[in-house]
Amino acid sequence: MSEPAAPERPRGVLVPLALAQFICSFAGTNMAVMITDISDDLNADVGGVQTVITLFLLIMAALMIPGGKLTDRYGRKRCFTVGLSVYGVGAVLSALAPGLGVLALGNSVLEGVGTALLIPPVYILTTLLFTDTASRAKAFGVVMAMGGIGAAAGPLLGGLIASGLGWRAAFAFQALVVAAILISTRRVRDPIPADPSRKLDLLGTGLSAAGLVLLVLGILAADNDLRWSAVLIVLAVLVLAGFFLHVRDTERAGGDPLVSMSLFRDKVSNIGLVTQLLQWLILMGTSFVVSAYLQVVRGYDPIGTGVIFTAATAGLLVSSLSAARLARRFDQRTLIMSGFGVVLVGTVVLIVLAGSTLNPWAFAPGLLLIGLGLGSMLTPSVNVVQSAFGADQQGEISGLSRCVSNLGSSLGTAIAGTILVAGLSSHGYAFAMLTLALAGALGLFAAAELPTGKPLAQR
Structure with missing residues (x-):
């Protein structure tokens, strides 16, 4: 099947796609600065709010691959608009939540499911509509920039909104942005028709989702009961092993598994996926740890x-x-x-500040370095992965790519957050940031295994 020519691309088509990535990333971090407000209003503790945040990221990760597969069956634009609608309902429900349970339903479940439906089409459509290497790199740069800005601006915008109008207004803001995106989707055209004959691997979906949920829940349980945590993690490993065996057997039988094993046979793409996981682990982990530390330990308000x-x-x-x-x-x-090198320096700077009585602005240099480092590599990592496959596999690889990124986000909040919540002190903060520094070092070593290529100007 041939790809559409670049001239057929509607003007402004990137706007709703980039805004969708922005609001989903914003949702992942804006709650971090509202921890104390939400806890006080809903009579919950910090660990409860952390669980809501982590579950939102986890549900996105668990359903991102099925979300990518559904684009083939129902079409990319339809999945995009349905996902936006579900997300919008979740944002409204969260704004009206009378307790932590309803907040979890609106934010963790509905916004998580909506995001899993709408994000794969963002990356598939970007890949299909921007066909040459230079324009695709630029388009991914815009989308990833909006995603990174949404994640980084979440604490600032969330703090401003929460301080001025209350934490519920932050969810109302999300609903308004989603409504604006839905209106602008008239610019979006699906370059490939839907294929109703494509079926979803329900068993594979259940196994992959269950395995990821058990893994993250096992990490979250570590601060209360190490034995129960170990049991959950072992179960997660067994379930995920069963998932990969199911995928292998289905593929050998000529079926259509949730994710093709061929996606894991490209070394460069695999390394790109590892770097994506670590990037989002560091970004979301830093956001939660620093925000919680400044509010709960240092006593600063959301703004x-x-x-x-x-x-x-x-x-x-x-x-x-x-x-x-x-x-x-x-x-x-x-x-x-x-x-990764710049991020590593930034995390070390933040670790040095543990227990210091310096002005909170002393945290700015470390956060600036982390932002610079992450922003410079988010786009190359995505491009490495997406460009390794043709148009016929974009649905699968987009879902897998977003699954890995969101799994990294949930792991960052779960691992670093659990270390911090287990001991809300300067020492807990230092150990949590040290964990993120180790993730940066792993990313540096992984990226060193990528082949040396040429800049776009020399291709």
Whole structure:
């Protein structure tokens, strides 16, 4: 099946796609600065709010691959609009939540399911509508920039809204943005017709979702009961092993599994997926840990905490919007390695501040470095993965890519957050940030295994 020519691409089609990535990323981090407000209003503890945040990220991760597969059966635009609608309902329900349970239903479940439906079409449509390497790199740069900015700006915007109008208004803001995106979807055209004959692997979906849920719940349980945590993690490993055996057997029998094993046979793509997981683990882990530490331990209000995060936002904005220009000068391996190196320095700076009585703005240099490092490598990592496969596999690889990124986000909040919540002190903060620094080091070593390529200007 041939790809559509670039001239057929409608003007402004990238706007709703980039805004969708922005609001989903915003949703993942804005609650971090409202922890104390939500806890007090709903009579919950910090661990309960952490669980709601983590479950939102986890449900996205667990359903992202099925979401990508559904685009083939029902069409990319239809999944995009349905996902936006479900997300909008969840945002409204969260704004009206009388207790933590309803907040979990609206934020964790409905917004998580909506995101899993709408995000794969964002990346599939970007890949299919921007067909040449240069324009695709620029388009991914815009989408990833909006995603990074949404994640980094979540604390600032969330803090401003929560301080001025209350935490519920932050969810009303999300609903308004989703409504605006739905209106703008008239620009979106699906370049490939839907294929109603494609079936969803229900058993594979159940096994993969159950395995990921058990894994993250096992991590969250570590601060209360290590034995129960170990049991859950072992069960997660067994269920995920069963998932991969099911996929292998289904593929050998000529069936259509949830995810093709061929997606894991490309070494470069595999390394790209690892770097994506670690990038989002660091971003979301840093957002939760620093926000919770400043509010719960240092006693800063949501707006004060959010303002401090402008440093990370600025770093992400500058480096993400420079992605296309950087890609013309440096190869993707260099950009990803440099990004992890800068992030590593930033986390070390934040660790040094543990227990310090310095002004909270002393956190800005470390957050700025983390923002700069992450922004410079988010786009290359996505491009490495997406460009490794043809149009016929974009639904699968997009779902897998987003699944890995969101799994990284949920792991970052679960692992670093659990370490912090287990001991809300300067020592807990230092150990949590040390965990994120180790993730940065792993990313640096992984990126070093990528092949040396050429900048776009030399291709």
